[in-house]
Amino acid sequence: KQEVTQIPAALSVPEGENLVLNCSFTDSAIYNLQWFRQDPGKGLTSLLLIQSSQREQTSGRLNASLDKSSGRSTLYIAASQPGDSATYLCAVRPEYGGSQGNLIFGKGTKLSVKP
Amino acid sequence: SAVISQKPSRDICQRGTSLTIQCQVDSQVTMMFWYRQQPGQSLTLIATANQGSEATYESGFVIDKFPISRPNLTFSTLTVSNMSPEDSSIYLCSVPSGNTIYFGEGSWLTVV
Numbered sequence: 001k002q003e004v005t006q007i008p009a010a011l012s013v014p015e016g017e018n019l020v021l022n023c024s025f026t027d028s029a030i031y032n033l034q035w036f037r038q039d040p041g042k043g044l045t046s047l048l049l050i051q052s053s054q055r056e057q058t059s060g061r062l063n064a065s066l067d068k069s070s071g072r073s074t075l076y077i078a079a080s081q082p083g084d085s086a087t088y089l090c091a092v093r094p095e096y097g098g099s100q101g102n103l104i105f106g107k108g109t110k111l112s113v114k115p
Numbered sequence: 116s117a118v119i120s121q122k123p124s125r126d127i128c129q130r131g132t133s134l135t136i137q138c139q140v141d142s143q144v145t146m147m148f149w150y151r152q153q154p155g156q157s158l159t160l161i162a163t164a165n166q167g168s169e170a171t172y173e174s175g176f177v178i179d180k181f182p183i184s185r186p187n188l189t190f191s192t193l194t195v196s197n198m199s200p201e202d203s204s205i206y207l208c209s210v211p212s213g214n215t216i217y218f219g220e221g222s223w224l225t226v227v
Contacts, residue, residue: 032214043121043207043220044158051214089157093216100211102148105157 002027006090006106013080014114021075021109023090028068031093031101035064035075038087038108047088048075052095080113087111117142117212119219127225133196136222138208143188148216149181152205161206164191198226 003026013019023033032051036044048057048064050073056065063076077084087110091103118141128134138147146165150158161181162170170183184192195202205221 034215036218041205041223043205044218046215046217049215091158099214100146102160102163103158103209103216105159107157 002030002092002094002104004090004092004104004106006088006109008109009107010110010112012112012114015080015082017080017113018076018078019080019111021077021088021090021111023073023075023106025071025073025092025104027094028071029095030068031095031098033064033066033073033090033092034103035062035073036089036091038089040086044089077111080111082113082115085111085113117144117210117217119208119210119217121208121219121222123222124220125223125225127227128198130199130226132198133194134198134224135192135194136206136208138191138193138219140189140210142212144210144212145188146211147185147191148209148211149183149191149193150207150209150218152207152221153201154203158207161193195224198224200226202226 005024007022034049035047050066061078066073087108089108091105120139122137149161152158161176162172164170164183164185166185182194203226207221209218
């Protein structure tokens, strides 16, 4: 059974710092991996999606990497800002479901960026 | 891409009552997923809803408690029946589109 773990559970940093959020998964047979952002009381915003054949994806100050064989992904946030404060969720899509499969989520990392 | 609208966005419900959450998508989709997020927890899949067939429920979730309708390719409802405080959660619908999955804004239910 696929399990997704995110470390740390919470992180507080001063504005301007670069930071890394970690995600690990137990079954390497994934179709893709997705990072989401969730603000309090809100739905999910997709940040980056990495297909199983890819190693990384970048969007602005965000960079996500994927090492499928070791079951790990990282989300790198450069020059953090108070507006980045949110919970970041990592989710994997099992290979057997393909493009129509559901996501399996980690518990998230709650990020707080202090001005 | 897909734009998903959920109603209600928030509600406070009395114990023992039932509430139906609606999910409307701006395009036709084959599959829709319903997730639950309890306070401080991550998202857990409740069921997968395909148009024209019975929903497929995950372990720990049953149709009597969470009946789902899927009358067409753009709409679905999830009912939370006979609610208890443990049902206080965010309920989210989502749809796969291309290689990604899109989520609605969620319906935040508080059961008192």
